[in-house]
Amino acid sequence: xxIQLLREYSNYFQWAGSFFICIxxxxxxKNRKAYIKTLFFYGLSSILFQAGQQLSVSFFNNQNINQIxxxxxFFESILLTTVFWFAVxxxxxxxxxxxxxxxxxxxxxxxxxxxxxxxxxxxxxGREMLMIVCSVGYFFYLIRKLPEENLLKxxxxxxxxxxxxxxxxxxxxxxxxxxxxxxxxxDLIGFWTFRNFFRFGFCLLLMYAAWLDxxxxxxxxxxxxxxxx
Amino acid sequence: MSHHYMKLDLIxxxxxxxxxxxxxxxxxxxxxxxxxxxxxxxxxxxxxxxKMLENKLQRQKLETEHQEKxxxxxxxxxxxxxxxxxxxxxxxxxxxxxxxxxxLMTPPKIEGSESGMxxxxxxMIDDTIDSVRRISRDLMPPSLERFxxxxxxxxxxNQYAMVSGVKVEFLENGxxxxxxxxxxxxxxxxxxxxxxxxxxxxxxxxxxxxxxxTHLLEVKVADQGTGFNIEEKKNAASGLGLFNIQNRAKILGxxxxxxxxxxxxxxxxxxxRCS
Numbered sequence: 001x002x003i004q005l006l007r008e009y010s011n012y013f014q015w016a017g018s019f020f021i022c023i024x025x026x027x028x029x030k031n032r033k034a035y036i037k038t039l040f041f042y043g044l045s046s047i048l049f050q051a052g053q054q055l056s057v058s059f060f061n062n063q064n065i066n067q068i069x070x071x072x073x074f075f076e077s078i079l080l081t082t083v084f085w086f087a088v089x090x091x092x093x094x095x096x097x098x099x100x101x102x103x104x105x106x107x108x109x110x111x112x113x114x115x116x117x118x119x120x121x122x123x124x125x126g127r128e129m130l131m132i133v134c135s136v137g138y139f140f141y142l143i144r145k146l147p148e149e150n151l152l153k154x155x156x157x158x159x160x161x162x163x164x165x166x167x168x169x170x171x172x173x174x175x176x177x178x179x180x181x182x183x184x185x186x187d188l189i190g191f192w193t194f195r196n197f198f199r200f201g202f203c204l205l206l207m208y209a210a211w212l213d214x215x216x217x218x219x220x221x222x223x224x225x226x227x228x229x
Numbered sequence: 230m231s232h233h234y235m236k237l238d239l240i241x242x243x244x245x246x247x248x249x250x251x252x253x254x255x256x257x258x259x260x261x262x263x264x265x266x267x268x269x270x271x272x273x274x275x276x277x278x279x280k281m282l283e284n285k286l287q288r289q290k291l292e293t294e295h296q297e298k299x300x301x302x303x304x305x306x307x308x309x310x311x312x313x314x315x316x317x318x319x320x321x322x323x324x325x326x327x328x329x330x331x332x333l334m335t336p337p338k339i340e341g342s343e344s345g346m347x348x349x350x351x352x353m354i355d356d357t358i359d360s361v362r363r364i365s366r367d368l369m370p371p372s373l374e375r376f377x378x379x380x381x382x383x384x385x386x387n388q389y390a391m392v393s394g395v396k397v398e399f400l401e402n403g404x405x406x407x408x409x410x411x412x413x414x415x416x417x418x419x420x421x422x423x424x425x426x427x428x429x430x431x432x433x434x435x436x437x438x439x440x441x442x443t444h445l446l447e448v449k450v451a452d453q454g455t456g457f458n459i460e461e462k463k464n465a466a467s468g469l470g471l472f473n474i475q476n477r478a479k480i481l482g483x484x485x486x487x488x489x490x491x492x493x494x495x496x497x498x499x500x501x502r503c504s
Contacts, residue, residue: 139274146285151278161271168267172259176252184249191256 007189010196011050017203018046024210028217034086035156036213039206042079045072070112070123077104077127080163084134087156093141097134104130117178124174128167135164155213162205169198302472314364321360329353370417378413379405379440382420382448386438393428396435403442406503415477416448416499422474423450423497431455431495446503451496456489 021043025036032040049072056065081101085094104126111122138160142151151157173191180186247255332350365371373381383399390397408416420438427436431454441447462471478485483501 136270139270143274143277143281146278146281148282151275164267164270165264168263169260171263172256176256180252184247184252186249190253 003189003193007193007196010193010200011054013200014196014203015047015050017200017207018043018050020207021203021210022047024207024214027214028221031217031221033155033213033217035083035159036210038079038083038086039159039210042076042083043203043206045075045079049075066120070120073123073127074105074108077101077108077130080131081134083159084138087138087159088141090141093137096137100130100133121174121176121178124177125171128171128174131163131167132171135160135167139164153212153216155209155216158205158209158212162202162209165205166199166202170195298472299476302470302476306470306473314368317360317364317367322357322364325353325357325360329357369414373413373417374410377405377407378417381413381417382438382440385417385421385424386436389424389428389436395428395433397424397428398435398437400437400439401442402440405442406446408446408503412481415481416446416483416501419474419477419481419483419499420448420450422470426470427452427454427495430457433494442503444503445500448499449496451494453494456491456493456495458491459487459489 022040025032025040025043029037029040049068052068053065056063056068078101081097081104085097085101088094088097107126108123111119111126115122138156142157142160147154173195177188180188180191329350332346332353370381370384372384379401383401386397386399389395424436424438427433427450431452433452433454435453437449437451439449439451441449475485478499478501481501483499486498486500487495488498489495
């Protein structure tokens with residue numbers, strides 16, 4: 001198996017992962033928590049952007065493939081920040097999340113307009129940092145709230161864990177992205193294949209969280225008690 | 230010009246740049262480090278939550294136990310009071326009334342002795358009235374109602390001294406401030422319990438009760454007796470009297486200090502705001 005083929009498979013895996021997230025979010029959609037609904041749109045946007053990239057590869061000779069990727073980075077950051085925004089109930093925490101999200105948007109625009117040479121690396125590193133900060137912040141929020149139920153029963157715990165692991169794992173890659181391509185003259189195929197498989201794992205964790213939420217919603221609709229933060 | 234400098238920089242970076250395999254190793258170590266850090270954070274949160282919950286449950290358990298003990302103390306105290314009242318009623322009033330009844334039922338054996346018997350019955354009725362007064366005073370000292378807390382404590386000290394034979398000294402400093410009646414009663418009960426405890430358990434020949442009025446009301450009950458280990462008493466199941474005192478002090482918002490130890494006597498200080 002060549003690395004190109006592996007890369008192609010990793011793309012399909014990634015695609016499937018996003019699809020699984022959407023599928024897990026759809027049942028009882030109306031009754032789902034706002035952050036799960038946002039997660040659905042995250043999965044959907046991921047599918048659409050990947051379709052866009054696939055179209056670019058298949059029909060337009062890789063034209064605008066990086067722009068599509070950069071566009072997804074923006075949407076991903078906003079949607080996942082919104083997930084955190086919905087997951088916390090205090091105005092204080094929401095303010096912080098909104099401020100961080102706002103700062104990222106400004107940073108993103110500045111990078112795209114004024115630092116085009118390193119923008120791929122900068123916007124991705126910024127996204128990773130934003131997600132890591134939100135994730136660690138959410139854990140801190142959880143500790144402060146101290147729910148009495150087992151944390152493993154909370155969908156948001158799994159979403160947060162997935163985000164922390166994935167973005168901590170891809171942080172170095174994002175940071176070194178431009179260095180790898182410009183200085184080491186590497187086509188990133190090996191790194192990116194690994195990253196895509198890693199993202200598949202991330203999607204599976206998000207899917208598990210969405211499924212867990214589904215079981216809780218179903219239980220609560222049947223009058224059973226479900227954990228609440 | 231600047232463009233040339235940039236190109237030169239890039240060439241220099243190229244010269245010192247690691248090979249892709251060297252870079253991959255460094256990159257992998259750094260990525261693994263980040264993942265390890267993420268794992269540490271997740272496990273820390275899980276562990277910390279469990280630890281905090283255990284502590285919280287432990288605290289709740291202790292609090293429940295404490296409240297149960299308080300409730301027991303209150304019930305026991307109520308029960309003691311009822312027992313004492315029942316004993317008083319039975320031993321004095323009941324007995325006297327029975328004697329009066331028998332006296333009235335029994336016809337005088339000697340002619341002309343009616344007036345003597347009437348006198349005897351009258352004396353017994355007077356004694357009964359005195360007993361009723363005493364019981365009533367024990368339940369709620371009239372001086373507390375009429376003259377306030379300090380006077381009631383003073384009278385209580387005199388009565389205890391008279392009954393027990395132990396010297397109970399009373400000292401008051403400062404000008405008295407009027408308080409809520411409910412607070413006065415509760416404070417009076419605390420002092421009563423403290424003096425009672427000193428009389429029963431300390432073995433001291435003298436007990437000092439002092440009241441100091443400033444912006445705070447400070448009441449001290451001191452004896453020179455055997456003293457006790459405060460922690461042992463708090464933990465002992467029999468220390469319900471102590472719990473009762475603490476309970477009342479807590480309701481009053483008063484602070485309670487014990488200065489005691491085995492064979493060191495005991496000084497109990499109560500401090501509370503008057504207003």
